[in-house]
């Protein structure tokens with residue numbers, strides 16, 4: 269129980285990777301606030317984890333909303349007295365090519381994927397600074413490095429922004445005992461990957477070294493590693509979790 273006594277906040281926690289991260293952090297002893305814009309789904313997911321004996325709470329949060337983000341951070345601090353770990357994971361990935369994307373959709377992808385991460389980090393920093401401790405983990409994507417393999421230029425741009433933001437913030441807050449890292453997952457078997465046909469996923473599998481899609485638990489292990497107190501000398505890093513599709 270290496271995370272006993274720690275408070276964590278995970279966004280996009282209702283399903284997919286965010287749910288796996290919440291389960292992993294809670295099973296290591298953290299109290300986890302599971303946030304998702306889909307309130308019903310995250311409430312059901314949290315209830316299931318509570319039934320398994322884990323300490324989690326659900327919150328309906330749209331990460332692109334400043335008010336929602338402030339409210340849930342204030343709640344976590346009010347209920348547990350601290351905030352130690354943040355996993356900025358909520359993201360959207362509309363499968364569109366550049367000619368199909370209007371300004372509203374471009375802004376929406378950037379609002380959820382980038383503004384959401386900024387709002388969350390900004391909201392937790394005062395608490396982490398006063399604790400002189402924090403672990404921030406931003407979920408980017410392989411697409412942020414190589415431009416992505418399945419269209420969605422707004423998504424690729426948003427994930428590239430997360431990589432730069434992570435490094436910038438890591439420099440700014442390291443002296444306060446706060447680390448800021450990113451994870452760049454390859455294709456992981458969630459609803460997001462299921463938007464793509466089985467044939468297209470097979471092309472990806474063939475290109476990988478380990479010959480499979482990732483599982484959310486593959487990424488959850490990386491999150492738990494970066495969230496650990498012992499990972500305090502790792503910051504500004506982007507960890508590939510991609511089965512060998514991109515080695516850089």
Ligand SMILES: NC(=O)c1ccc[n+]([C@@H]2O[C@H](COP(=O)([O-])OP(=O)(O)OC[C@H]3O[C@@H](n4cnc5c(N)ncnc54)[C@H](O)[C@@H]3O)[C@@H](O)[C@H]2O)c1
Nearest residue numbers: 280282284285305330331357358359409453455456458460
């Ligand atoms: N699945 C992949 O292949 C893959 C690869 C690389 C990176 N990623 C990234 O990993 C993260 C998780 O992906 P996933 O595959 O689990 O996705 P998913 O679509 O299965 O789950 C995303 C969750 O985020 C929630 N969400 C969406 N908009 C939100 C908002 N405005 N506020 C709060 N919650 C919101 C959704 O309701 C959903 O529960 C995303 O940032 C995604 O870009 C995914």
